[in-house]
Amino acid sequence: MVMDSDEEDFVFFGTPIEREEGVSSRKKKALAEASGNLRSLPAWKQEVRDEEGRRRFHGAFTGGFSAGYYNTVGTKEGWAPQSFTSSRKNRAEAKQQNILNFLDDDEKAELEGRSLATSSQFDTFGFTAAELARKQAEKEQQHRQSAIPGPVPDELILPVTESIGVKLLKKMGWRHGHSIKDMQTKSLYDARREARKAFLAFTSDETNAQVESEPINGDFEDLLELPADTGSKPSKSTPVYVLNPKQDLHGLGYDPYKHAPEFRESKRLRTSGGREHAYSSVTKDNFSKSRNIAPGFGIGALEELDAEDEDVYASGYDFGTFVEEVEEPSRPSLDFQDRPRLTGKENGILPGFRLSSNSDHQFQRFDPPVIPKDFEPHHRFAGPLEADRSLYDPPPPESPPPEDSNLKLLIEGVASLVARCGKLFEDLSREKNQSNPLFSFLFGGDFFGYYERRLWEEKQKRNQSKPHMEGKFSVDVPKMTAESRGKILGERPLERSATTPTSSVMPADVKFQSDLSETFTKASVPSGTDEVSKPYRDDPAKQDRFEQFLKEKYHGGLRCTDSGGASNMSEGARARERLDFEAAAEAIEKGHWRKEFTEGCMEPSSTGGMQFTSGGIEQVKSSKDEDLMTKALYPKREEFQWRPSPILCKRFDLIDPYMGKPPPAPRARSKMDSLFFIPDTIKLTKVEESAITSCDTLSLPLDNQQSNCIDEKTSEDKVEVEVVGRPVDLYKAIFSDDSDEEKETSIVKNVENPDKKVQAANTTLNRLIAGDFLESLGKELGLEVPADRPISSNQDMNPSEKEIAHASNGDINILPVHDRSSAVPQRISQNYELPQDIESAREGLQPRENKIVSGGPREDGRHGNVKLFERSAKLHVDNLPQDEKIRKSGENRSHSSSEDEKIRKSSRRSHYSSDSDSDLSSDHRDRYYSRSKEKKRESRREKRRSRRKHSKHRRHGSRDSPEKSSRHRSGKDRADVKRERE
Amino acid sequence: MVAVLSFEREMSESNLPQKEASVLKGHEGAVLAARFNGDGNYCLSCGKDRTIRLWNPHRGIHIKTYKSHGREVRDVHCTSDNSKLISCGGDRQIFYWDVSTGRVIRKFRGHDSEVNAVKFNDYASVVVSAGYDRSMRAWDCRSHSTEPIQIxxxxxxxxxSVCLTKTEIIGGSVDGTVRTFDIRIGREISDDLGQPVNCISMSNDGNCTLASCLDSTLRLVDRSTGELLQEYKGHTCKSYKLDCCLTNTDAHVTGGSEDGYVFFWDLVDATVISKFRAHASVVTSVSYHPKEDCMITTSVDGTIKVWKT
Structure with a gap:
């Protein structure tokens, strides 16, 4: 180190020995410290070092290194004494020491009152005031002579001025010694507690034992939730009494009985005498819980004690525990709650006073007023539409119309408007046209009678159409419309279908369904809430939230993360409410479903506390009847497709029924389910003696004659047979590539069936193309599709369409077949809807088109579509209604489980035992399998896909496909088929 | 007339095993299930003490104890050749045992929750388990895979509860359904009984399913049509899993009650033919001998009782 300066004057041999390994590193450290690097270290890791980087000893107390200047007490400047004044010369001037000499700067500042403190105005807690008082006292003490040094204790106590906060609080009604709390919530809480208390008192007779232990538990929770507030009525900010004073010598929070609760009780008995009751009630609960653990076998050291370990067979096991935990902390105790107050009172008796044995003040309890049964806690304003009342209005007398046709028109127009818009419109127009003589009929003028009559007629007309719609599927099922069916199936009604059939003139601007998910969301509930269920009727805000919740729940797309809930609600409350809503929604849905299943004969009985306003026509039957209905309802049989895994079949020594079929697309479980509310398997609901037909093969009601004929025909040409119950594979439809699928299907077909591959491919493609074309055509022409097509027509076509499909290959010889089939639906459903009538009417006129139409909803009908395409290419303008039909049928196809409906309905009429029926179907399927094995291995799934694609294509509009040329061959192909048949 | 009826009744009653032949003691705590083996010479029991015990019920001897489960054992079944056992329980595992050595050959893990019931198929190649996690799982005993082959x-x-036939897997669930999974035709048939189903058992002819529902009713359902054939009432079954079964002749239905009674009903007219207090506490399980008139019942009181005519 010394040599540093004259290094160059010497010659060195060998390598210098580094004496101190720390020299350079120390320096580095010192440097680093200087530059602040070490500052980043936590305080206890930082070291104090001198310039050389050596650690400095830091005195005995801190046990460290370095104090002062080089381990001296001095400073760098040295130890500078105060300026020396000789006491000899000016002794009197001897410097008087005062406190300032010994204070640091900050202390001085504090002393002089220059420090930062709360100004007295905002001095809520009185700290500043106390400080000021202390200083004041100190100052005064300096001036006052006293034997006892220091301030007099009294002087230190100063009245604290009320801070602004206190003033404000007082203005708001707060008083000293009370907790600051929302008075409203408190009163609300009190009310609820009172109610619970009443309830408890009511139930205590039956469940004495429960009440004894549980309420305490509940109240304990309450205590935790609202500390220091539960007990006394005017809630004190200061706790009246400490629940569990610490009296032992254990550390805080240490519970010696944590793992040995048995001993707690004995300990308690030994120690506490006075407050036994309160304490025991708390501990008893814990104790009894631990007692429930099954005897004999403990649990391992690593295992936790769960609910599972509790002995369910022990007599005292409370099965309701889980349910109660979900509920908000309820059930206050009767005695425990009063206890703090009571003890407080007892202790708080002033000396010299005595509690009077009887008090003048007595609580008088009144019974709650009896609420009339029909009372609705929600006020309903008389809506502008007084449809219900006008139903029962007596018709005004007939009166002659005015001669003036203009006036007549005017009156009629106003009447219809008023009927549509309600009384309000009448009042408005009356006001407006007060002076207008033309409107004198409004004021009881000449033609008031006629106006009245017209108005009544209009109202009647409207009412007829409406209850007709509403009561439809609660009264009789055959009248089901597409709308109601969609409701059942959980589809959002198409926009057009919202209009009633009376308004047959549709607007020109037709909006096509753009979003798939919109179509397939569960609309039944959101729409249902309006008329069917208002579970939270008492609380409009909550009802609103509930509806919002439903809307979001069934919106189809992604659920938005913060759904509903008032902003002022706590997270917990929101979650709880959400749970509530889920349950309510489920219950509503269930009620809905059940209603539909029982065809409106039964009220939803098992919905618990839900309130349902029944849909008008339904009659409340006696409970006996209900019981019978439930009995009739159960057991309910449903069938689903289920795919056993190949290895399972192998292990059971069975032939895999799905052998050779490609695996099904992954089922939309869990996540997908919650996204789109779609049944992933097609349900076949079987009511009573109904027959089951397989949905994945031919889901046709197997009438004797017809099934035979189907079988015959299906054996002849297979291309048409593969009608597949298609689950709504929405995910696929959206995300998979269409063109790929198409090719795939056609390729598969080609490979499998060399004989018919060309034909099959062509027909498929033709169908697709035709569908596309029609779709786009419809769009261009701005045609709308009447969506409320009765299901009956759809279903009734079912048995016939097969024949038709085959028949469509031929030309004229189909007519008899067709006639027969068309006779079937008429036999079945007596109530035809309008469209059906039209259809049947058209049937007579244009057999060919009708054939096509009725074949529409099924794949088989695509032959027809192809044909139609050829026609419509030429005269598409003339064939408008026909196109309409086709497209309509295409839309019907998108109803996922329309087949389900069909089966259900058709099964009603075919009274076969399911035994024979399932045999039939399985027979049929077997044949189908064998056939498909040898000829076409195309999977059901693929079919579905292609169909799916097909319908999607329609939405997409026509696509210019290279196979267009093949379309022209289709005629020839059909001819081939025909020949083959012959 | 009355005399004749009562005579007939006595006749039918006399066939029923109502005399306590022996009491099998050994389980600590509740016995949750007891099952006869294929030929009825032995029986297996399992319980809350995490053990499975093999007994000779006719001589009243305890033969062997199988210990490995970490929690209570809820169900046990034995292959028709008596060589393997399958058991399940609260530890969410299914144990595949070798009967003679008492070793666990394989453990099937996969259920997300407790496993309520387990059964072998006829060939002892597949085990089907039913769990609290709302699923039934089929496990392969032949391969070494521990993954379920079907869920x-x-x-x-x-x-x-689960039952197996040659071609079907039948499960009963608290959701009120009895679902039949037909492997041969690839179909799932769900019969909704409307009440939580506790236990299902098959009639010996295989045509009917007897389901014990939590509304204290046993329901007999025709398997082919799903029709409700009969309801048997009188006992208490509201909160526990209680077994029920048909007698070996399919003439009677028997089941335990929560008050310790055992009930016998006539299969056809659903009258209570006999009931007697068998145990001090909940009768968890009943098992009927495949050929003789012999029955074993188990209870929460820790005993297994053998009943004979």
Whole structure:
């Protein structure tokens, strides 16, 4: 180190020995410290070092290194004494020491009152005031002579001025010694507690034992939730009494009985005498819980004690525990709650006073007023539409119309408007046209009678159409419309279908369904809430939230993360409410479903506390009847497709029924389910003696004659047979590539069936193309599709369409077949809807088109579509209604489980035992399998896909496909088929 | 007339095993299930003490104890050749045992929750388990894979009981359904009984399913049509899993009650033919001898009782 300066004057041999390994590193450290690097270290890791980087000893107390200047007490400047004044010369001037000499700067500042403190105005807690008082006292003490040094204790106590906060609080009604709390919530809480208390008192007779232990538990929770507030009525900010004073010598929070609760009780008995009751009630609960653990076998050291370990067979096991935990902390105790107050009172008796044995003040309890049964806690304003009342209005007398046709028109127009818009419109127009003589009929003028009559007629007309719609599927099922069916199936009604059939003139601007998910969301509930269920009727805000919740729940797309809930609600409350809503929604849905299943004969009985306003026509039957209905309802049989895994079949020594079929697309479980509310398997609901037909093969009601004929025909040409119950594979439809699928299907077909591959491919493609074309055509022409097509027509076509499909290959010889089939639906459903009538009417006129139409909803009908395409290419303008039909049928196809409906309905009429029926179907399927094995291995799934694609294509509009040329061959192909048949 | 009826009744009653032949003691705590083996010479029991015990019920001897489960054992079944055992329980595992050595050959893990019931198929090649996790799982005993070969998860609630036929897997669930999975035709048939199903058992002819529901009713359902054939009432079954079964002749239905009674009903007219107090506490399980008139019952009181005519 010394040599540093004259290094160059010497010659060195060998390598210098580094004496101190720390020299350079120390320096580095010192440097680093200087530059602040070490500052980043936590305080206890930082070291104090001198310039050389050596650690400095830091005195005995801190046990460290370095104090002062080089381990001296001095400073760098040295130890500078105060300026020396000789006491000899000016002794009197001897410097008087005062406190300032010994204070640091900050202390001085504090002393002089220059420090930062709360100004007295905002001095809520009185700290500043106390400080000021202390200083004041100190100052005064300096001036006052006293034997006892220091301030007099009294002087230190100063009245604290009320801070602004206190003033404000007082203005708001707060008083000293009370907790600051929302008075409203408190009163609300009190009310609820009172109610619970009443309830408890009511139930205590039956469940004495429960009440004894549980309420305490509940109240304990309450205590935790609202500390220091539960007990006394005017809630004190200061706790009246400490629940569990610490009296032992254990550390805080240490519970010696944590793992040995048995001993707690004995300990308690030994120690506490006075407050036994309160304490025991708390501990008893814990104790009894631990007692429930099954005897004999403990649990391992690593295992936790769960609910599972509790002995369910022990007599005292409370099965309701889980349910109660979900509920908000309820059930206050009767005695425990009063206890703090009571003890407080007892202790708080002033000396010299005595509690009077009887008090003048007595609580008088009144019974709650009896609420009339029909009372609705929600006020309903008389809506502008007084449809219900006008139903029962007596018709005004007939009166002659005015001669003036203009006036007549005017009156009629106003009447219809008023009927549509309600009384309000009448009042408005009356006001407006007060002076207008033309409107004198409004004021009881000449033609008031006629106006009245017209108005009544209009109202009647409207009412007829409406209850007709509403009561439809609660009264009789055959009248089901597409709308109601969609409701059942959980589809959002198409926009057009919202209009009633009376308004047959549709607007020109037709909006096509753009979003798939919109179509397939569960609309039944959101729409249902309006008329069917208002579970939270008492609380409009909550009802609103509930509806919002439903809307979001069934919106189809992604659920938005913060759904509903008032902003002022706590997270917990929101979650709880959400749970509530889920349950309510489920219950509503269930009620809905059940209603539909029982065809409106039964009220939803098992919905618990839900309130349902029944849909008008339904009659409340006696409970006996209900019981019978439930009995009739159960057991309910449903069938689903289920795919056993190949290895399972192998292990059971069975032939895999799905052998050779490609695996099904992954089922939309869990996540997908919650996204789109779609049944992933097609349900076949079987009511009573109904027959089951397989949905994945031919889901046709197997009438004797017809099934035979189907079988015959299906054996002849297979291309048409593969009608597949298609689950709504929405995910696929959206995300998979269409063109790929198409090719795939056609390729598969080609490979499998060399004989018919060309034909099959062509027909498929033709169908697709035709569908596309029609779709786009419809769009261009701005045609709308009447969506409320009765299901009956759809279903009734079912048995016939097969024949038709085959028949469509031929030309004229189909007519008899067709006639027969068309006779079937008429036999079945007596109530035809309008469209059906039209259809049947058209049937007579244009057999060919009708054939096509009725074949529409099924794949088989695509032959027809192809044909139609050829026609419509030429005269598409003339064939408008026909196109309409086709497209309509295409839309019907998108109803996922329309087949389900069909089966259900058709099964009603075919009274076969399911035994024979399932045999039939399985027979049929077997044949189908064998056939498909040898000829076409195309999977059901693929079919579905292609169909799916097909319908999607329609939405997409026509696509210019290279196979267009093949379309022209289709005629020839059909001819081939025909020949083959012959 | 009355005399004749009562005579007939006595005749039928005399066939029923109502005399306590022996009491099998050994389990500590509740015995949750007891099952006869294929020929009825032995029986297996399992319980809350995490053990499975093999007994000779006719001589009243305890033969062997199988210990490995970490929690209570809820169900046990034995292959028709008596060489293997399968058991399940609260530890969410299914143990595949070798009977003679008492060793666990394989453990099947996969259920997300407790496993309520387990059964072998006829060939002892597949084990089907039913769990609280709303699923039934089929496990392969032949391969070394521990993954289930099939999961049936269409249930809405805990699956309480499982039955196997040659071609079908039947499960009863708390959601009120009895679901039949037909492997041969690839079909799932769901019979909704409307009440939580506790236990299902098959009639010996295989045509009917007897389901014990939590509304204290046993329901007999025709398997082919799903029709409700009969309801048997009188006992208490509201909160526990209680077994029920048909007698070996399919003439009577028997089941335990929560008050310790055992009930016998006439299969056809559903009258209570006999009931007697068998145990001090809940009768958890009943098992009927495949050929003789012999029955074993188990109870929460820790005993297994053998009943004979």
């Amino acid at each position: 049936m998860d269409t249930f809405q609630d805990s699956v309480m």
